[in-house]
Amino acid sequence: MRNTLIIVCLLLSFTAARGQISGTIYFVEEGEKIAAIGANVYWEGTEKGVSADEKGFYTLERVPGKNTLVASFIGFETQKKVVISRMGTINFTLKSDAALLAEAEVKGRAKATQIDLKAAGLSYRIDETELRKAACCNLSESFETNASVDVAFSDAISGTKQIEMLGLAGKYALIQRENIPFVRGLNGINGLSYIPGPFIESIQLTKGLSSVINGYESITGQINTEYYKPETAPRILLNVFANQGGRSEINLLGSYSTSENIQHATMLHLSAIPFSQDRNEDGFADITNGSQVNLLHRMHFHSHNGWEGQLGVNLVQDKKQGGQIDYLEQNGADQNLFWGFESTDERAELFGKLGYAFQDEVYRSVGFIYSASYQNRNSQFGQRGTQAELGNFYLNAIFQDIIGTSAHKYHTGVSLLVDDYSEALDSVGSQLYSHQRQEIVPGAFAEYSFEPNDDFTLIAGMRVDYNSYFEKAYFTPRLNLRYAAGRLTTFRIGGGRGQRTANKLAENNSVLASSRQLSFVNQEFRPEVAWNAGFSFDQFIPLGEKQLRYTADIFYTWFETKLVTDLDYNPNAAYIFYQQGSRSISFMNQLDYELIKGLNLRLAYKYLRSEEQFLEGLNLAYQIPEHRAFLNASYESVKKWKFDMSVNWFGAKRLPNSSDSPTEFQQREFSPSYLTVDGQINKEWKNFEFFTGVNNLFNFRQSNPIVNSGQAFSPYFDSNFIWGPIFGRNIYVGMYYKIPRK
Amino acid sequence: MKNFLASLILLLSFSTLMAQSEQVNLSDSVLVVNGVCGMCQQVIEKAAALPGVEQAQWNKDTKILKFKYNAEQVSIESIYKAVAASGYDTEFLAAPEEAYQNLHDCCKYRDPAVLKDHQ
Numbered sequence: 091m092r093n094t095l096i097i098v099c100l101l102l103s104f105t106a107a108r109g110q111i112s113g114t115i116y117f118v119e120e121g122e123k124i125a126a127i128g129a130n131v132y133w134e135g136t137e138k139g140v141s142a143d144e145k146g147f148y149t150l151e152r153v154p155g156k157n158t159l160v161a162s163f164i165g166f167e168t169q170k171k172v173v174i175s176r177m178g179t180i181n182f183t184l185k186s187d188a189a190l191l192a193e194a195e196v197k198g199r200a201k202a203t204q205i206d207l208k209a210a211g212l213s214y215r216i217d218e219t220e221l222r223k224a225a226c227c228n229l230s231e232s233f234e235t236n237a238s239v240d241v242a243f244s245d246a247i248s249g250t251k252q253i254e255m256l257g258l259a260g261k262y263a264l265i266q267r268e269n270i271p272f273v274r275g276l277n278g279i280n281g282l283s284y285i286p287g288p289f290i291e292s293i294q295l296t297k298g299l300s301s302v303i304n305g306y307e308s309i310t311g312q313i314n315t316e317y318y319k320p321e322t323a324p325r326i327l328l329n330v331f332a333n334q335g336g337r338s339e340i341n342l343l344g345s346y347s348t349s350e351n352i353q354h355a356t357m358l359h360l361s362a363i364p365f366s367q368d369r370n371e372d373g374f375a376d377i378t379n380g381s382q383v384n385l386l387h388r389m390h391f392h393s394h395n396g397w398e399g400q401l402g403v404n405l406v407q408d409k410k411q412g413g414q415i416d417y418l419e420q421n422g423a424d425q426n427l428f429w430g431f432e433s434t435d436e437r438a439e440l441f442g443k444l445g446y447a448f449q450d451e452v453y454r455s456v457g458f459i460y461s462a463s464y465q466n467r468n469s470q471f472g473q474r475g476t477q478a479e480l481g482n483f484y485l486n487a488i489f490q491d492i493i494g495t496s497a498h499k500y501h502t503g504v505s506l507l508v509d510d511y512s513e514a515l516d517s518v519g520s521q522l523y524s525h526q527r528q529e530i531v532p533g534a535f536a537e538y539s540f541e542p543n544d545d546f547t548l549i550a551g552m553r554v555d556y557n558s559y560f561e562k563a564y565f566t567p568r569l570n571l572r573y574a575a576g577r578l579t580t581f582r583i584g585g586g587r588g589q590r591t592a593n594k595l596a597e598n599n600s601v602l603a604s605s606r607q608l609s610f611v612n613q614e615f616r617p618e619v620a621w622n623a624g625f626s627f628d629q630f631i632p633l634g635e636k637q638l639r640y641t642a643d644i645f646y647t648w649f650e651t652k653l654v655t656d657l658d659y660n661p662n663a664a665y666i667f668y669q670q671g672s673r674s675i676s677f678m679n680q681l682d683y684e685l686i687k688g689l690n691l692r693l694a695y696k697y698l699r700s701e702e703q704f705l706e707g708l709n710l711a712y713q714i715p716e717h718r719a720f721l722n723a724s725y726e727s728v729k730k731w732k733f734d735m736s737v738n739w740f741g742a743k744r745l746p747n748s749s750d751s752p753t754e755f756q757q758r759e760f761s762p763s764y765l766t767v768d769g770q771i772n773k774e775w776k777n778f779e780f781f782t783g784v785n786n787l788f789n790f791r792q793s794n795p796i797v798n799s800g801q802a803f804s805p806y807f808d809s810n811f812i813w814g815p816i817f818g819r820n821i822y823v824g825m826y827y828k829i830p831r832k
Numbered sequence: 833m834k835n836f837l838a839s840l841i842l843l844l845s846f847s848t849l850m851a852q853s854e855q856v857n858l859s860d861s862v863l864v865v866n867g868v869c870g871m872c873q874q875v876i877e878k879a880a881a882l883p884g885v886e887q888a889q890w891n892k893d894t895k896i897l898k899f900k901y902n903a904e905q906v907s908i909e910s911i912y913k914a915v916a917a918s919g920y921d922t923e924f925l926a927a928p929e930e931a932y933q934n935l936h937d938c939c940k941y942r943d944p945a946v947l948k949d950h951q
Contacts, residue, residue: 111926170944171942171943171944172941172942172944173942174923175866175916175923175925176924176925177924177926178921178925178927179928
């Protein structure tokens with residue numbers, strides 16, 4: 091009987107091996123099909139694959155148990171086909187990513203609420219896979235595998251992480267949650283930490299000036315985060331996380347529908363750092379402790395007559411505590427004896443979208459995006475306290491259509507922004523500074539895009555906004571051009587104007603983590619205005635079986651008005667004033683290559699020259715390294731093991747001038763250059779994904795991040811000389827459990 | 833080996849017996865055909881209904897086309913070729929590209945996104 095079994099097995103494997111699928115793979119360019127030489131085709135979940143020959147032709151043997159064929163090529167959409175046949179011809183037609191973006195815009199239009207995708211700007215899409223490479227914890231960490239955005243600490247006590255783009259602080263980028271400005275105003279510094287990583291479905295990152303549709307506030311770039319939608323969220327997603335720093339997190343997502351047309355998603359984030367550690371023994375906590383509760387509920391409704399809407403609510407409470415370990419260990423310790431840091435943020439937001447897609451005109455739609463929020467923050471920095479409040483209302487109404495053919499499209503609409511803001515600073519009972527203002531900004535915009543074919547895009551936009559506080563109308567012109575020379579080369583050029591209103595105190599909170607006196611040189615408020623221009627070049631270079639992708643971009647930003655914080659002039663003061671002429675040049679080179687199947691490499695070098703117009707003239711901005719390099723290697727095996735490693739190298743950063751301080755408190759002019767290494771391993775089973783990793787593997791630390799830490803209430807106590815990691819090596823573990831949608 | 837031969841003989845004689853019992857010489861057979869919806873079902877069953885084929889029934893969940901056929905009148909090969917020509921992949925042969933492209937968008941069963949929509 092054993093023999094029979096062997097014969098049957100032999101017979102089966104023989105017939106299976108005989109199966110063979112062949113076909114031709116094409117690229118579509120300007121509606122014409124050309125042979126996709128070198129495109130890869132393989133059976134999904136296996137390593138059985140081939141490359142198409144010079145006619146785009148391929149032949150591939152069947153693999154038992156596998157029935158999905160995948161065809162792919164860098165720069166083109168990956169296409170899958172389910173094939174059950176033993177023999178036959180299966181052809182593929184691959185569309186370029188650029189064409190796909192244009193198509194996505196059309197699809198987005200049909201959905202009416204997702205409106206914008208700009209192929210004309212230098213945009214990156216960071217999807218779930220990339221996000222999982224940086225497991226912890228919120229939006230700021232999501233950029234650890236991306237060379238375009240840097241993450242830096244603002245001071246050595248409050249632990250606030252800031253992102254930087256093009257050598258400028260994150261506040262000059264427009265950071266949105268689903269096209270609603272999110273990280274702005276009072277939320278401008280901490281807002282990133284209110285976007286928990288597991289809520290995010292994808293991120294679109296655009297360098298340089300983007301569309302005028304979403305407002306005038308973006309200067310260095312636009313970051314849009316898309317959360318899970320009720321239609322796309324898993325039925326249940328559970329994520330837990332813990333690290334050596336004491337941070338523990340639970341994230342829970344669920345989606346369900348209450349009727350055929352109404353779908354819901356609920357997301358909850360709970361995190362806590364219950365205790366503080368002082369590894370460098372300077373008497374101050376290395377990382378703040380605290381907790382965050384972040385709850386989001388959203389619902390989407392569809393009707394059959396073209397209307398579609400969504401409504402959501404988001405509640406956040408965030409508490410942080412730091413400062414001297416003695417302060418933290420004695421609950422309710424005297425703030426005049428021990429230097430303590432406390433901060434509580436509360437934020438509530440109601441947001442929604444409403445869209446209508448015209449039934450007969452596929453390109454015509456109208457959408458409304460709105461949000462109303464309230465946030466307050468009470469902070470204590472040693473003996474100084476701040477209170478701030480922001481009530482915000484945002485409405486954007488967008489109409490889009492084509493002129494004649496789909497080569498000519500336009501968006502036009504009106505917007506309304508209301509900011510009701512107040513901030514105050516006190517010290518031991520007496521008020522040092524207070525400010526209150528209301529800005530009501532009605533605006534109108536129009537944007538025209540011309541796309542005669544897949545190779546060329548022009549987007550020209552203009553908006554005008556009247557600001558009730560400054561009693562003035564502001565014009566914001568922007569232009570983006572894209573030209574693809576053949577299939578392998580793309581050029582982009584763009585530029586224009588951006589503007590925002592800075593909050594003098596809230597944006598300088600980190601200076602309060604020192605003994606410096608704050609000096610607001612200008613009594614009045616002015617808008618910050620900047621002009622930005624950029625050029626980028628994208629080239630695919632065939633190398634071996636794969637293609638090497640080279641991207642170079644250069645951006646120049648010049649400030650007509652910028653709020654500058656000068657820490658050089660006097661070691662015991664911070665001067666805060668408006669100045670013209672601050673500028674930044676960013677030049678980045680990036681190489682991407684898939685060395686062997688599953689192993690992707692990314693190498694980047696960035697030159698940043700960010701200069702600010704200080705009291706004593708133009709000088710380098712603090713904490714921005716002039717040279718920066720980045721290497722990322724990630725490997726994904728067929729069995730769903732993922733390995734990821736990043737090496738970050740930071741060149742010298744300028745520190746505030748301390749030559750007027752007593753010798754013992756003098757600091758170096760420039761930080762030393764240093765290197766950090768992060769690594770992570772993921773393993774996916776059916777519904778489980780487990781990960782573990784380490785940040786700062788070689789335990790590199792800045793030894794004395796706080797100047798004069800022994801005498802926190804004396805002059806020269808300062809935590810603004812931070813340039814490197816404080817805590818050192820940090821090991822973490824976590825997992826995801828996911829029940830997918832049916 | 834003896835056992836094997838014995839069982840083979842048994843099997844062969846059994847099937848001959850079965851064939852002899854069928855008075856009109858109709859054989860039952862099945863064919864795996866890919867497809868997704870009710871519209872697919874109509875096209876597949878119509879394509880399979882060659883002269884000599886009876887009671888062709890396709891199930892969209894199991895992807896199995898059941899039918900009875902008269903082996904003297906029609907061959908399995910001509911049946912699966914006819915189904916493939918109508919635009920549907922069978923276990924033996926994939927449908928020609930042109931025929932597949934002519935299917936309605938909701939029937940594009942090779943597309944994983946379409947499959948998902950029908951689940």
